[in-house]
Amino acid sequence: xxxxxxxxxxxxxSGTASLPGRRFVLPTAFIAFLISLQELLTRTEVLPSNYFPxxxxxxxxxxGELGGSALPDALFGTLSTWLxxxxxxxxxxxxxxxxxxxxxxxxxxLRPVIEFLRPVPSVALIPLVVLTIGTGSDSALFLAVFAAxxxxxxxxxVGVRSAHPVALETARSYNFTLWQRIxxxxxxxxxxxxxxxIRLATSTTLILIVTAEIIIQMPGLGYEITMSRSAGxxxxxxxxxxxxxxxxxxxxxxxxxxxxxxxSTHGKGGKQ
Amino acid sequence: xxxxxxxxxxxSSLNAAAHTGRGRLVLGLLGAVTALLAWFLLxxxxxxxxxxxxxxxVERAWEYWTTPEGVDNILASLRTLSGGLFFAIxxxxxxxxxxxxxxxxxxxxxxxxxxxxxxxxxxxxxxALMLFGxxxxxxxxxxxxxxxxxxxxxxxxxxxxxxxxxxxxxxAFQVEGIQFQRYxxxxxxxxxxxxxxxxxxxxxxxxxxxxxxxxxxxxLGFVITQAxxxxxxxxxxxxxxxxxILGFLLTFAYSLIxxxxxxxxxxxxxxxx
Numbered sequence: 210x211x212x213x214x215x216x217x218x219x220x221x222x223s224g225t226a227s228l229p230g231r232r233f234v235l236p237t238a239f240i241a242f243l244i245s246l247q248e249l250l251t252r253t254e255v256l257p258s259n260y261f262p263x264x265x266x267x268x269x270x271x272x273g274e275l276g277g278s279a280l281p282d283a284l285f286g287t288l289s290t291w292l293x294x295x296x297x298x299x300x301x302x303x304x305x306x307x308x309x310x311x312x313x314x315x316x317x318x319l320r321p322v323i324e325f326l327r328p329v330p331s332v333a334l335i336p337l338v339v340l341t342i343g344t345g346s347d348s349a350l351f352l353a354v355f356a357a358x359x360x361x362x363x364x365x366x367v368g369v370r371s372a373h374p375v376a377l378e379t380a381r382s383y384n385f386t387l388w389q390r391i392x393x394x395x396x397x398x399x400x401x402x403x404x405x406x407i408r409l410a411t412s413t414t415l416i417l418i419v420t421a422e423i424i425i426q427m428p429g430l431g432y433e434i435t436m437s438r439s440a441g442x443x444x445x446x447x448x449x450x451x452x453x454x455x456x457x458x459x460x461x462x463x464x465x466x467x468x469x470x471x472x473s474t475h476g477k478g479g480k481q
Numbered sequence: 482x483x484x485x486x487x488x489x490x491x492x493s494s495l496n497a498a499a500h501t502g503r504g505r506l507v508l509g510l511l512g513a514v515t516a517l518l519a520w521f522l523l524x525x526x527x528x529x530x531x532x533x534x535x536x537x538x539v540e541r542a543w544e545y546w547t548t549p550e551g552v553d554n555i556l557a558s559l560r561t562l563s564g565g566l567f568f569a570i571x572x573x574x575x576x577x578x579x580x581x582x583x584x585x586x587x588x589x590x591x592x593x594x595x596x597x598x599x600x601x602x603x604x605x606x607x608x609a610l611m612l613f614g615x616x617x618x619x620x621x622x623x624x625x626x627x628x629x630x631x632x633x634x635x636x637x638x639x640x641x642x643x644x645x646x647x648x649x650x651x652x653a654f655q656v657e658g659i660q661f662q663r664y665x666x667x668x669x670x671x672x673x674x675x676x677x678x679x680x681x682x683x684x685x686x687x688x689x690x691x692x693x694x695x696x697x698x699x700x701l702g703f704v705i706t707q708a709x710x711x712x713x714x715x716x717x718x719x720x721x722x723x724x725x726i727l728g729f730l731l732t733f734a735y736s737l738i739x740x741x742x743x744x745x746x747x748x749x750x751x752x753x754x
Contacts, residue, residue, distance in 0.1 A: 235589040243593060260611040314495035317508035322516045328728020330686040332694070333702070333721050336709035340531050356687065360680055367676075405638060409631055409680055416601040416627070416684075420691055423603060431604060438607045450604050457599020458592075 262444040271448035279433060280452070287418055287429040288456060290346045294353035294414040295464075299407055302358050306365020307391065307399075316366060327359040331417060335424055349421035349429075356417045357410040364406040368399025404468050411464050415457055430456070533715055542719035551704075555723070558700040561617050562689050565624025569681055572625070573632030574674055578666065580633070581640025594633075602627030603691050610695075620692040620700075627688045632677035639673030640666060668746040675739045682735060686728050701727070 244264045250256045251263040262270075274280045309316040331352045342348045372395045380390050422431025430453045437446035498504030517535075524534045545551045580587045580594075602623055609626075613619035643666065651657075651665045693702025701724055708716035 232588050235585070236592040239589045240593055313499040314508060317499040317505040318512040318515075320505075321509045321513035324732055325513075325516075325725055325729050328683045328686055328732050329721065329725045330683065330690045330728070332687050332691045333705055333724050335694075336705060336717055337531065337721070340709075356683070359683065363679070364676065401638075401642075405635060405676075408634065412598060412601070412630065413684065415599070416603055416687070419601040420603040420687075423606070424691075424694060431601075434604055434607070446607060450600055450608070453604055454596045454600040457601075458595050461595060461599060 260443060262447065266444045267447045267451065270442075270444040271451065274445065274448055274452075283428060283430050283433045283449075284452070284456065286346065286427075287415075287422065287431070287453070288460070290349050290353070290418050290429070291414055291460065294350050294357065294418065295407075295410055297350075298354045298357035298410055298414065299361050301354070302361025302406070302410075303365050303403065306362045307369055307395070309362075310366040310369025310395070310399075311391070323359070323362070327363070331356040332420055332424070335421065339425055344425050344427055346427060348425060349418045349427060352421050353414040353417040357413045360409050360413055361403075361406045364402040365399060368402030369395045371402070372398040407464055407468065408461065411461055412457065415453070415460075419453060530714055533718060537715055538718045538722055541715040542722050545716060545719060546723055554700055554704055555727070557617075558689055558693065558702070558727075561620040561624065561692075561700070562685055564617070564621040565688070566628060566678075566681065566685050568621065568625035569628035569685070570632055570678060573629040573677065573681075574636050576629075577633040577636025577674075577677075578640050578662065578670070581637035581643075581670075582666070587637070587641075598630045598634075602688055606692065606695055609692075615697055620689065620697060623692045624685050624688045628681035628685045631680040631684065632674065635673045635677030635680075636670055639670035643669050671742060671746040675742060679732070679735065679739065682731055683728065686724065686731075690724065 247256075247261075248264045251258045251261050309319065334352060334355065335348075338348045338351055342351060376394050376398075377390070380394055385393070418429065419431035419434075421427065422429035423435050426432055426435070430449055433449045434446055434453075437443070437449060495508075499508060521535045524532060525536075527534050546555065580590065605626065606623065609619045609623050613622060647665060647669060651661055656665060689700070690702035690705070693700035694706045697703060701720055705717055705720040705724075708714070708720060
């Protein structure tokens, strides 16, 4: 995005929609290729199969887990913390981002504090969080929000300011109120930034929650991964790693769907 | 009320100040000093073992992190960090450019990529350990794996959403192939690449610390967990402080590079920060 061009509204992918067959067949073929490659490499011991069980064994372990009692609990534990963390960090980051984007002196005042806190790796706070908050899901929630908040905040500030000068001047000459200006110009100009940052926050929060589950050993997918590893059951470990990936895709899909809904009702030119 | 009008004039002069480089610097320094002072005063004489006074933390940081052992640990962390980021940037930009421009490739690999991206990088620690053992390569692999996604996604988004006028004029002038990538695509996508890297940097620190918390006997993350296990809360806090400073310096250095590159990509951007 260059300075001379107003930020593009979120786009419908018009190019891909016209090819429904290819859209489905190509990715499926690619996935099938990857899986058979893994199977081949492990069956022929190019990758040692006691560390890397073949895809079929992982799949069997996965099916076995589907009937078990550990899976629903772990999945629910991780997902509920994840959703809370995502909502809190996105709402908090956007609101504060809009505020700091508009009130430039406040942003200049807080900048060093933000720049100092933002890169503090939240996992470095794990020891502290364990000692002060405890080993419950609140710890994971705090760590995840701490990590994702900045990812939403910074693009939000940039996005609010990326409003095209001509648009802002037009708004001024039409005597827009502050709210109208935020609603129709700045919020629209920050949409592409917000969309990207929500997608990033989705994965960041998951990373932090799973990390917390691995290191603090609180119930969830991460805990099952480490448990399977220490129990010497790599197939089950990969099954849970895959499950965390599947969970991620499902939530990503939901986030995308929500985005497209918002884009078509709020964004300019959402329907193309 | 007179106080209201005073506030109004203060606000407008602050606003003017915040748009100049010097004004921002002064305001920023003021903010930093206020925050430090608040931390210092609030923690002063604190007898809560988990929140020691700032003075004591700084003292311990100075004691430990200037010894050869402390410096070695910092250097070990920096080495893996730069290695991981290097691979993440090079591969992320390259793959992002391909995916953003070739709809076929995008369609083919998107589900697989989404799946790989959705797996939290830290969940792959056991996998990385099996692949590389306890080594620097393991840490670099993990950092690169985690940091590639924001860069790749952002690059692909930028390449996909490239201004059509720009693309069409390039085509009309028969600027194609490598030339097109180098002189049209790269400058146009650069702001998005830079945003991606900016997001990747904190993530790389997270992954660096996590990978050092499991297995590796060196680095900042190792020192922090070790300190927590032996209940040396001061050393733990000093490690967190050093990590904060490290992160700050990294992002600061990066913002300087970013500004230069943005100016190169679009000279008209000069006035913007």
